[in-house]
Amino acid sequence: GESVGLHLPTLSVQEGDNSIINCAYSNSASDYFIWYKQESGKGPQFIIDIRSNMDKRQGQRVTVLLNKTVKHLSLQIAATQPGDSAVYFCAEDSGYSTLTFGKGTMLLVSP
């Protein structure tokens, strides 16, 4: 299996619960933020993005919140399902879609 999950912060939830994954970013000049999901043995997959001139953006079962004052980003997943189990990364677009990734959070969903 993939070893990327070692030493990662882990969030364990029950199926059906809402999950909140947090991320702190460092570059106050960043103007574009993205969340990616990485399942074991696979490459990251785009979930949702948000521009710095927005505070909130909603997708299907997911919501991203941006607080520029404290440089904090969060991903909310509604009605979490076992298929949501993965490592979640926040990322900043540093230009030309070059991404600076955070270290990731592992989400474990129990049936």
Next chain:
Amino acid sequence: NAGVTQTPKFQVLKTGQSMTLQCAQDMNHNSMYWYRQDPGMGLRLIYYSASEGTTDKGEVPNGYNVSRLNKREFSLRLESAAPSQTSVYFCASSEPGTARGEAFFGQGTRLTVV
């Protein structure tokens, strides 16, 4: 509907050996990228190519070279592999003009240098 294809999927090298990681995308994207991922860390950008004919260094370029062979293909070369280059390597592509930040990743190449 292949997306981004990387070869090989697994590789073991001896210290000092060279190899090239291949990447191809079929989405007609202008931009392509190489990242490495180490345990407990997020992905780090090695090199990128904003468009065909251009390449630029990312955060961790030392020990690597790249070639943007054409619009579809972007290869990563290790001239003299070192144990510190043991990692999972991901190639990605995107179209920043229309979908900024939305990169499509390959399945990865798991490289071990002994």
